[in-house]
Amino acid sequence: xxxxxxxxxxxxxxxxxxxxxxxxxxxxxxxxxxxxxxxxxxxxxxxxxxxxxxxxxxxxxxxxxxxxxxxxxxxxxxxxxxxxxxxxxxxxxxxxxxxxxxxxxxxxxxxxxxxxxxxxxxxxxxxxxxxxxxxxxxxxxxxxxxxxxxxxxxxxxxxxxxxxxxxxxxxxxxxxxxxxxxxxxxxxxxxxxxxxxxxxxxxxxxxxxxxxxxxxxxxxxxxxxxxxxxxxxxxxxxxxxxxxxxxxxxxxxxxxxxxxxxxxxxxxxxxxxxxxxxxxxxxxxxxxxxxxxxxxxxxxxxxxxxxxxxxxxxxxxxxxxxxxxxxxxxxxxxxxxxxxxxxxxxx
Amino acid sequence: xxxxxxxxxxxxxxxxxxxxxxxxxxxxxxxxxxxxxxxxxxxxxxxxxxxxxxxxxxxxxxxxxxxxxxxxxxxxxxxxxxxxxxxxxxxxxxxxxxxxxxxxxxxxxxxxxxxxxxxxxxxxxxxxxxxxxxxxxxxxxxxxxxxxxxxxxxxxxxxxxxxxxxxxxxxxxxxxxxxxxxxxxxxxxxxxxxxxxxxxxxxxxxxxxxxxxxxxxxxxxxxxxxxxxxxxxxxxxxxxxxxxxxxxxxxxxxxxxxxxxxxxxxxxxxxxxxxxxxxxxxxxxxxxxxxxxxxxxxxxxxxxxxxxxxxxxxxxxxxxxxxxxxxxxxxxxxxxxxxxxxxxxxx
Numbered sequence: 001x002x003x004x005x006x007x008x009x010x011x012x013x014x015x016x017x018x019x020x021x022x023x024x025x026x027x028x029x030x031x032x033x034x035x036x037x038x039x040x041x042x043x044x045x046x047x048x049x050x051x052x053x054x055x056x057x058x059x060x061x062x063x064x065x066x067x068x069x070x071x072x073x074x075x076x077x078x079x080x081x082x083x084x085x086x087x088x089x090x091x092x093x094x095x096x097x098x099x100x101x102x103x104x105x106x107x108x109x110x111x112x113x114x115x116x117x118x119x120x121x122x123x124x125x126x127x128x129x130x131x132x133x134x135x136x137x138x139x140x141x142x143x144x145x146x147x148x149x150x151x152x153x154x155x156x157x158x159x160x161x162x163x164x165x166x167x168x169x170x171x172x173x174x175x176x177x178x179x180x181x182x183x184x185x186x187x188x189x190x191x192x193x194x195x196x197x198x199x200x201x202x203x204x205x206x207x208x209x210x211x212x213x214x215x216x217x218x219x220x221x222x223x224x225x226x227x228x229x230x231x232x233x234x235x236x237x238x239x240x241x242x243x244x245x246x247x248x249x250x251x252x253x254x255x256x257x258x259x260x261x262x263x264x265x266x267x268x269x270x271x272x273x274x275x276x277x278x279x280x281x282x283x284x285x286x287x288x289x290x291x292x293x294x295x296x297x298x299x300x301x302x303x304x305x306x307x308x309x310x311x312x313x314x315x316x317x318x319x320x321x322x323x324x325x326x327x328x329x330x331x332x333x334x335x336x337x338x339x340x341x342x343x344x345x346x347x
Numbered sequence: 348x349x350x351x352x353x354x355x356x357x358x359x360x361x362x363x364x365x366x367x368x369x370x371x372x373x374x375x376x377x378x379x380x381x382x383x384x385x386x387x388x389x390x391x392x393x394x395x396x397x398x399x400x401x402x403x404x405x406x407x408x409x410x411x412x413x414x415x416x417x418x419x420x421x422x423x424x425x426x427x428x429x430x431x432x433x434x435x436x437x438x439x440x441x442x443x444x445x446x447x448x449x450x451x452x453x454x455x456x457x458x459x460x461x462x463x464x465x466x467x468x469x470x471x472x473x474x475x476x477x478x479x480x481x482x483x484x485x486x487x488x489x490x491x492x493x494x495x496x497x498x499x500x501x502x503x504x505x506x507x508x509x510x511x512x513x514x515x516x517x518x519x520x521x522x523x524x525x526x527x528x529x530x531x532x533x534x535x536x537x538x539x540x541x542x543x544x545x546x547x548x549x550x551x552x553x554x555x556x557x558x559x560x561x562x563x564x565x566x567x568x569x570x571x572x573x574x575x576x577x578x579x580x581x582x583x584x585x586x587x588x589x590x591x592x593x594x595x596x597x598x599x600x601x602x603x604x605x606x607x608x609x610x611x612x613x614x615x616x617x618x619x620x621x622x623x624x625x626x627x628x629x630x631x632x633x634x635x636x637x638x639x640x641x642x643x644x645x646x647x648x649x650x651x652x653x654x655x656x657x658x659x660x661x662x663x664x665x666x667x668x669x670x671x672x673x674x675x676x677x678x679x680x681x682x683x684x685x686x687x688x689x690x691x692x693x694x
Binding site: 154227 | 583
């Protein structure tokens with residue numbers, strides 16, 4: 001049994017909140033802080049412990065904090081879990097990083113990659129480290145969670161295998177010791193870039209595979225599994241190329257945590273719905289309207305990585321033809337063309 | 348448009364018969380020959396062209412042959428498609444190979460690996476080449492089809508991406524030219540061992556992933572996607588290890604046709620049902636009785652490869668601990684223990 005610690009989770013969305021479950025099951029003190037967007041969630045869980053989007057009772061003993069009480073929530077914590085989405089990274093950088101104390105390591109559930117004007121792609125742990133106030137530089141370690149895990153199944157304690165990645169092996173090991181349970185299995189890895197690339201890209205490619213459902217899932221018993229599987233295979237090829245191109249560790253490429261992650265994401269809610277609608281020929285504007293206008297991680301990451309690849313291509317550093325599916329997904333979500341796979345370009 | 352050829356398909360099961368569709372769409376003369384087990388299929392398709400297990404009308408112009416007319420069916424053919432399952436390989440070796448004429452290349456849809464008493468694992472194309480009558484030695488090329496393709500979706504012309512593998516690049520290119528259509532996309536590869544390993548093992552591991560459905564697919568909205576994805580990832584790790592261990596080309600490992608193939612197989616019929624039943628705690632005998640006692644490719648390949656790995660382990664050539672999921676599937680289907688994943692052994 002691990003030592004009892006104080007864990008503060010910043011962000012009361014589904015994944016951040018689901019992390020309360022392994023944390024409390026291991027007996028730690030757990031503080032859940034909402035972002036400015038989570039006020040309604042915090043007020044509800046304070047009332048009766050029920051999380052309205054996770055649709056699950058949070059465990060007894062979690063302490064809930066409004067964003068106004070962030071400093072108190074973080075004070076004395078042994079581990080900060082960054083529970084924001086990629087859309088909250090700038091907010092997290094501005095509001096949370098300055099409150100850190102030396103030795104308070106951060107473990108993020110955020111999925112995505114940061115693109116820079118020159119076409120470079122970087123990880124969020126690296127971005128957060130860059131944005132640390134000068135006084136904290138090199139005194140905080142940033143780690144991240146990757147691998148297939150839906151928040152609602154973690155909250156229901158279904159068997160789950162994830163990776164924790166970080167350059168600071170001791171920080172990763174410490175986070176693993178705090179959070180590993182009989183249902184939450186953690187493999188440490190130092191390959192931050194490789195894992196974060198898998199984590200981010202599975203959302204983009206889940207959109208691509210889901211397009212096949214809209215394009216070829218018929219009214220008969222055919223559900224378009226052949227085309228789905230063809231695009232699943234193409235996704236693996238492209239992400240392997242991308243990881244190698246970015247220079248990440250090749251052992252992780254061979255193990256390809258991407259594939260299991262893609263598998264679970266295809267069954268996720270809104271990315272699958274969006275892909276299916278686009279595959280059926282809807283424009284992005286129509287599809288977004290049907291999905292209540294929420295911008296998805298899958299859309300954001302596709303746009304970011306496609307922009308980066310185009311910038312790199314302009315500098316002669318990459319061939320967009322190595323990523324035909326990703327570039328097509330980007331064309332479709334930017335309404336440059338309807339969904340239609342040019343099979344002869346897939347390789 | 349490719350030149351018109353004569354293509355003889357031996358085996359009128361679902362996949363062999365589905366191959367009539369791209370073959371006829373390309374205008375070739377197509378002959379479909381039943382094995383001794385296919386007499387009822389041949390008599391039905393002769394009557395009205397409807398294939399009773401594929402549940403689809405075969406294209407006009409296919410000529411149907413009973414097994415008694417095998418020699419006539421093969422005479423003058425430009426390509427022989429071996430359409431038998433792994434259970435028909437010995438029959439194919441004895442009855443079909445001796446009828447081949449020099450230059451009649453063989454393209455197989457058979458999925459599996461051959462295990463030898465010393466623990467060696469070989470491909471079926473290699474096995475068939477070994478079993479050729481001496482007069483034909485080196486005068487026939489053997490190729491094989493791999494990659495995600497369900498017969499019923501191919502028969503309905505759904506977009507499909509497969510690999511054709513073979514050591515004879517000209518024979519592979521010729522088969523590709525004969526069979527590629529606007530919906531049947533073919534990537535040639537010389538890595539026979541790597542591809543055949545993917546093709547074979549996806550059946551074994553689909554059984555493993557399906558066990559998660561029985562073990563953790565709940566009555567609530569949880570379908571056990573986290574544990575399914577965990578075992579999906581574990582499957583990719585183990586098959587990557589196996590392919591490397593067998594010495595196959597590593598580029599194919601990185602591209603991992605296995606992942607897309609596993610994806611489509613998990614949604615296949617009987618392997619998924621068997622895995623789910625075993626996951627629910629049924630013994631193999633109970634599960635087989637519920638599935639009408641048909642032995643599945645997934646069961647056969649698991650037993651073969653587990654036996655090979657045990658023989659290799661006895662000779663100090665492999666660590667069974669590198670294949671914890673496969674060895675567990677083998678234990679379960681041999682009723683040595685009920686389905687239960689030892690997560691700490693997965694790596």
